[in-house]
Amino acid sequence: MKNWFITGVSSGLGRALADAALQRGDRVAGTARDAVACERFGRIAPGRSLGLQLDITNEEAAHAAVAQAEAAMGGIDILVNNAGYGLVGGIEAASLAEYRAQFEVNVFGAVAMMQAVLPQMRARRAGRILNITSVSGLVGWPSLGVYSGSKFALEGISETLALELAGLGVHLTMIEPGGLRTDFATRSRARTQRVLSDYDATVGACVRLLDEHAGHEAGDPRQAAAAILAVADAPVPPLRLLLGADALEYARRKLAQQQAEIEAWSWLSEDIGF
Numbered sequence: 578m579k580n581w582f583i584t585g586v587s588s589g590l591g592r593a594l595a596d597a598a599l600q601r602g603d604r605v606a607g608t609a610r611d612a613v614a615c616e617r618f619g620r621i622a623p624g625r626s627l628g629l630q631l632d633i634t635n636e637e638a639a640h641a642a643v644a645q646a647e648a649a650m651g652g653i654d655i656l657v658n659n660a661g662y663g664l665v666g667g668i669e670a671a672s673l674a675e676y677r678a679q680f681e682v683n684v685f686g687a688v689a690m691m692q693a694v695l696p697q698m699r700a701r702r703a704g705r706i707l708n709i710t711s712v713s714g715l716v717g718w719p720s721l722g723v724y725s726g727s728k729f730a731l732e733g734i735s736e737t738l739a740l741e742l743a744g745l746g747v748h749l750t751m752i753e754p755g756g757l758r759t760d761f762a763t764r765s766r767a768r769t770q771r772v773l774s775d776y777d778a779t780v781g782a783c784v785r786l787l788d789e790h791a792g793h794e795a796g797d798p799r800q801a802a803a804a805i806l807a808v809a810d811a812p813v814p815p816l817r818l819l820l821g822a823d824a825l826e827y828a829r830r831k832l833a834q835q836q837a838e839i840e841a842w843s844w845l846s847e848d849i850g851f
Contacts, residue, residue, distance in 0.1 A: 666769025
């Protein structure tokens with residue numbers, strides 16, 4: 578039996594993962610911002626499902642929630658940073674307040690959770706951190722620049738933390754889903770207040786494409802949850818796990834283009850020495 582702490586279990590991938598872990602007999606402390614959702618989660622598997630009301634942007638509350646879960650379950654084996662949302666809109670159109678709100682949740686909230694669990698994991702020389710980033714943390718698209726920026730930031734922090742944790746018994750994996758058929762496209766997606774018509778051919782076109790695909794995504798959150806369980810159980814987990822054929826396609830295309838550009842300009846890159 579493993580003890581999970583999963584942020585954002587009221588719906589979507591977080592809920593699918595919590596259900597999968599509970600179904601196999603694990604214990605899950607799951608967070609939600611809504612008290613009713615927390616109460617409902619606690620009734621799924623009394624004694625093994627613990628609902629915790631939490632806004633992950635509240636650092637003090639994050640540490641208190643982790644302490645409560647540690648006491649209730651006797652330790653946290655796996656932290657899943659799942660809670661987050663996506664801001665849709667152009668880079669120029671987004672206000673700095675919208676940027677800050679996006680990073681407050683997707684970056685600083687995740688960091689607060691990691692800092693809360695790491696002292697106990699380091700003391701036990703055991704633990705897993707699974708950060709739900711996105712293929713958008715590897716590849717940028719018009720209309721998702723602010724969201725993508727937050728995921729790029731989380732990826733950079735995660736990659737470095739994984740190096741810093743070497744030898745301490747704590748493993749970190751970035752989970753990078755493509756499109757999943759959850760409510761992320763509706764309740765977990767916000768839009769910039771400002772829209773600039775000059776960007777209709779790029780930002781506007783991508784926004785319309787996102788709207789058209791909402792509810793028709795190819796990724797099954799239950800299958801994604803099963804894949805995440807496999808990574809959590811792996812003796813040597815990967816640093817990154819792409820989820821979905823679309824995520825693989827986008828990442829491979831980006832890497833191929835990046836490699837080709839590196840080689841095409843390597844003559845200039847190398848020509849700066851004394």
